[in-house]
Amino acid sequence: MYENLEQLFYQGDLEQCIVEGEQYLLSHPEDEEVLFLMAVAYHDIVYYDGHEEVYDAIRDHVIPYLRRILQINPNNQKALYNILNYPLGNEYTLMQIARSKKHITQENKEEFITYAERMLDDPDYAGYGYDFLVRIYESLQENKALLNSLEAAIYYCRKAHVDEREVRDKNVSLFWIKKIYLLDREKMVSGAELVSIIEQGHSTFVSRNEYDFINLADIAFENNVPDLSLKMMLKAIKGENSALHIHEKLAEWHQRFAELIRNGYHNPDVFYYQLIIERNYPEVLNIAEDFYYHHALEIISLHPELFSGYHFAGTFLYENEQYAEAIPLLDKAVQLSSNATAWRRKADSEYLLNGTVLSEVPVFSDYPADIYNEGVYLNECIEALENENDKLKWHEVGRIVYEQAHEAFRKYFGEGQFESDYDNDLHTRAMCCNNLAIKYLVLEDYQAAVATATEGLTYSEFMELHLVRIDALLKGGNHEEAEKALNTYFNLYGDSEDYFYKTLYNRTRQIQLHELLGVKGIYKEAEEALIYAYQHTVENPEIDDYDYRDLVASKNILEGILFEHQHNQDIDTRRAYYEGMAQRFPKEANPQYALMQIYNEQEDYQNVAIAAKRYLENKKEFVLDTFDKAKTIYMIVKSDFLQGNYPEAASVFSQYDAECEAAMDPEEYVLWLSYGVKVYEKLNQKERALSLAERFNTIYNAEEWGYDDLVESVELAKAVVLYQAGDLKAAHAILDQVRSVADYDSIADEYKASWKKPGLFSKFGF
Missing domain, CATH: 1.25.40.10 (Tetratricopeptide repeat domain)
Structure with missing residues (x-):
């Protein structure tokens, strides 16, 4: 029965859940699970109706149902927790909106105190028990009992979490600050005693609320202990400090410290506080943005032994890209304090200035x-x-x-x-x-x-x-x-939608691992996963860039596994496979990239160019590897050249030359340059062809590579462009050099035989 009621609850059909639950309880009055579900359902059914409606539901239904559970099982910790948490939480919320309505009163307090005290015997719930006791006495404004509960809670947390610093600090701090506020508000101790308690306890106090530290600073200030105030404000500035009222309090303390300094107060850390406030909140202080820099220089002059002046003066210069001036100041700051921020700014300055x-x-x-x-x-x-x-x-x-x-x-x-x-x-x-x-x-x-x-x-x-x-x-x-x-x-x-793409990526890595381990059937598994990834891309055209990177990385792994598998097949099988994938998923990049290479092997240059261009169209720029792009552009230029599309090849070459130079190693870049030389030779652009040939030769000389077929092709192209420009002597000199090498291209002999000087009457048109 409980499962059916739970299903109604999670479907949001709370009314029906309550009807059926109450009917069931008539015959099963001691079913603790159903009793608890009824308590929660009565609360949730009015949750959006307002806090006062929630108050009524807690009073009339939640507490009675939880009481029934505790009559059956006095130590049901879930019921104990909620019979306190629901009413105390609701009371606090009502107080925030100025509706003073109490669930726990002087008349019934013993009942609820007993519930909290029962929790103290269970190590898993004792912390909650102390917290509820504190909240009960806070609500009832019973200050002496509240102070005793706070002391007991602090003692418990220190003992229970003796080896867990973070848990101990955070739990003790929650009760400790309430104790400080209680003692201060009710004047239960003298100001000197209160300051002494703060001095003894602040070193282990933590809070995400900057106002706690500001309040502690105020208490110390009221009792004439400025050093303690400064300690607290130095902790306050480490908070989030996003709210304007916090900025105003930080600025107010800046002025307080300025007044104290004028009256003779001296503490080295006070200057750090002043400078950091001047740097971060000049508009609140109504000062110029560079005020802190000049103040830092003044502090260096008056107190050369202090870290803060050098740190902030150096910071100003660093942030204004005056690195040469910043370095000595930041270096001095590091010498005085070994501060990580000062060192990082100094290190960055050294690199930006000197490349060191x-x-x-x-x-x-x-x-x-x-x-x-x-x-x-x-x-x-x-x-x-x-x-x-x-x-x-x-x-x-x-x-x-x-x-x-x-x-x-x-x-x-x-x-x-x-x-x-x-x-x-x-x-x-x-x-x-x-x-x-x-x-x-x-x-x-x-x-x-x-x-x-x-x-x-x-x-x-x-x-x-x-x-x-x-x-x-x-x-x-x-x-x-x-x-x-x-x-x-x-x-x-693995089942989280939030991490879908990370999980997809890791599934592919597991396939990759299985391949390394020699698991059978891995290629079929990889193909199924890849098709799933491709289909997902089709069905989800708007994918966040961050997620898209993981999706692409997943595809890359699977595509790599399948490429190696296909590499062992004959070329016609490979071509048919990738053409099929390209037809099925025309927006995918990898099938086009593979086809570009297969068509190149088959010297089908028309299709090489088509596949290469489709690859670039399909591949998003931000995930396009620079070398893959350069290789694809090279294929387009090569294919256009071999098809005789010289103007198109020249246009692409000119547009992408600098990009290819940056992306390619010398071995690849000389191939690119060789096609550039030949393209411009065909277009009879002498200066461009010779310029590229010079760059080609410069790389060969720098790498100390010997004469080879690629050099020969460039030399022949140079000879042709020189001949076409009428520089027959230079053209023949290159031909003679080419023909002096063994196994040279026979085209050099044809050029040598056919390239003649113009006849005596050629200028007359005979």
């Missing part, structure tokens, strides 16, 4: 997450580089930065170093492992990549770590573990 990649990385003093973030910024710079050699050097530097962050996280969690910080959580630690593993992948240290990604998964479960681990296992040749890792991924994410 700094290989020496100092040991940073920053929080783990801050070092990790600098690794992320550094990686963004690396991705923008075009020089592959420099990229590799920077990847090595990035590895060192991420390794430092990785080690700092170990010290944070394993050794308790650093004060607690909300952003230095296990998920960020896992992300650091992920990015470090990627660096190991790039640097081909596959064993380290696997170990680091595996470690990351012990801190936080997220998809990319699985992908990096799979990639490292496959590239490292650990096929057995790769198969396990793929199956783990499929179990976790």
